Amino acid sequence: MDLIGLAQHHTPPKCQDLTKRESAWTKQEIEPILKGQLMSRHDFDPATSIPDGRQAARERLFEPLGSGPWRGHVEGEKLGTSGTILTYGNDRIGEGPQLHVHPYDEIFVVLEGRARFFVGDTVIDAEAGDVVLGPKGVPHRFENLGPGRLQTIDVHLAPRWVQADV
Template identity: 40%
Template sequence: MVHIIDRDKWARASGRWPHLWQGELQCGAYGSKSCLIFNYQPEIGGGPRLHMHPYCEIFIIRAGTGLFTVGDQQIEASAGQILIVPPNTPHKFTNLGPGPLETTDIHENGSFITEWLD
């Protein structure tokens, strides 16, 4: 059976990253092995601090340009590109501007698990 979830039903990441995250969808309840994060960084320099997950994370860049730190690499990625971060790899990103950075982040896990490193 297919599940359709309208935007107004997405769970909000209330208080976790104020004004930085549009929403979080924990898909495990629907039988999925993935969790989706709908990320919107409106200000230049905005983004999460260094962290890692015990599973792979895939970033689909929908709009804007970001500077991604993945392990010891610095990667500038723009709309239309996809980055795949291996499990247990420290990573972070910031909005390079000039406009918002919008990504859909796919966590290959039914729920969001993060270890913050700084």
């Protein structure tokens, strides 16, 4: 089935009104629909979100050609926000950060490879595209399951990166 036939037969309920037209759909019209590019979101009233005067900011997270597992971090304070970002990666199966704990939640985004997360008494296997939560106060660690490189972005829900190794 071609793109036009696919869109006409498998249009999500929220898009049904898009199928009610007199002329045929073109490939250029169908592709953005299939990719979700025409689905807009309106989860809140923008008038209720008043800017607080902060300006856009940029900080360097890592050097692309850098080495070592801890490639860098940007503390939220530097950006004027409450989220701190770290990047971690390694090529060695079984290696990862040691067991530690934070006084805030940490969210791990697996960008590449596979990891095993140990969060309290829970073991979670995750792969590229997965997100894992490390709740505040719960000791956690993770390791590369291989094969190949493990690369993560770690989001600390605090203006500064603080931790206690356990």
